[in-house]
Amino acid sequence: MSDMTETTPGWLAPDELESARARMPILYVEAVPVRVDATGEVTQIGLLLRIGPDGTVSRTVVSGRVMYHERVRDALLRHLEKDLGPVALPQIPPSLQPFTVAEYFPTQGVTSFHDPRQHAVSLAYVVPVAGDCRPRQDALDLVWFTPQEAASPQVQQEMPGGQGILVKRALAHLGLA
Numbered sequence: 001m002s003d004m005t006e007t008t009p010g011w012l013a014p015d016e017l018e019s020a021r022a023r024m025p026i027l028y029v030e031a032v033p034v035r036v037d038a039t040g041e042v043t044q045i046g047l048l049l050r051i052g053p054d055g056t057v058s059r060t061v062v063s064g065r066v067m068y069h070e071r072v073r074d075a076l077l078r079h080l081e082k083d084l085g086p087v088a089l090p091q092i093p094p095s096l097q098p099f100t101v102a103e104y105f106p107t108q109g110v111t112s113f114h115d116p117r118q119h120a121v122s123l124a125y126v127v128p129v130a131g132d133c134r135p136r137q138d139a140l141d142l143v144w145f146t147p148q149e150a151a152s153p154q155v156q157q158e159m160p161g162g163q164g165i166l167v168k169r170a171l172a173h174l175g176l177a
Helices: 014-023 072-084 160-173
Strands: 026-036 042-051 057-060 062-065 100-105 120-128 139-145
Touching: 026 072, 026 160, 042 160, 057 160, 062 072, 072 120, 072 139, 100 160, 120 160
Parallel strands: 026 120
Antiparallel strands: 026 042, 026 062, 042 057, 042 139, 100 120
16 A cells, blocks of 8 residues: 655645636635834835736735645735745734735626636734745845835735725825825
């Protein structure tokens, strides 16, 4: 009898993921990294610079799937480390109440959020980071903006699929919009 032990539980092979995306919503977590001052006021919003599959450069927040049998808290930490580096020192909120739930649809116009690959439901969090952020994986850079800059039309137009709306919702949640 052969050993059928999975070495990376929770991951789907590319063809399995494509099949699942075609049949059901996929759960994601998104994190808006922020810097805070000594009084807890948000002073900066961190946005990742990425190159999309079509070669376009865009700004995004930290985002990724929640794996099977993975806690939301663990998924947030995993994606923050993956995108911001191992010494970003994220401060995951004690309560995992998201500031918003974003529904991404493959059809534009259903909601403000669009992902041509899938129907996804995303739990979105504001996460203070205190350490040194060094983007990894597919992120080219992390740029820190003031809340006013992050809400500006120039930065908003660089955020595809509704990501700009997500940042504006985060700013409103923080009382900065």
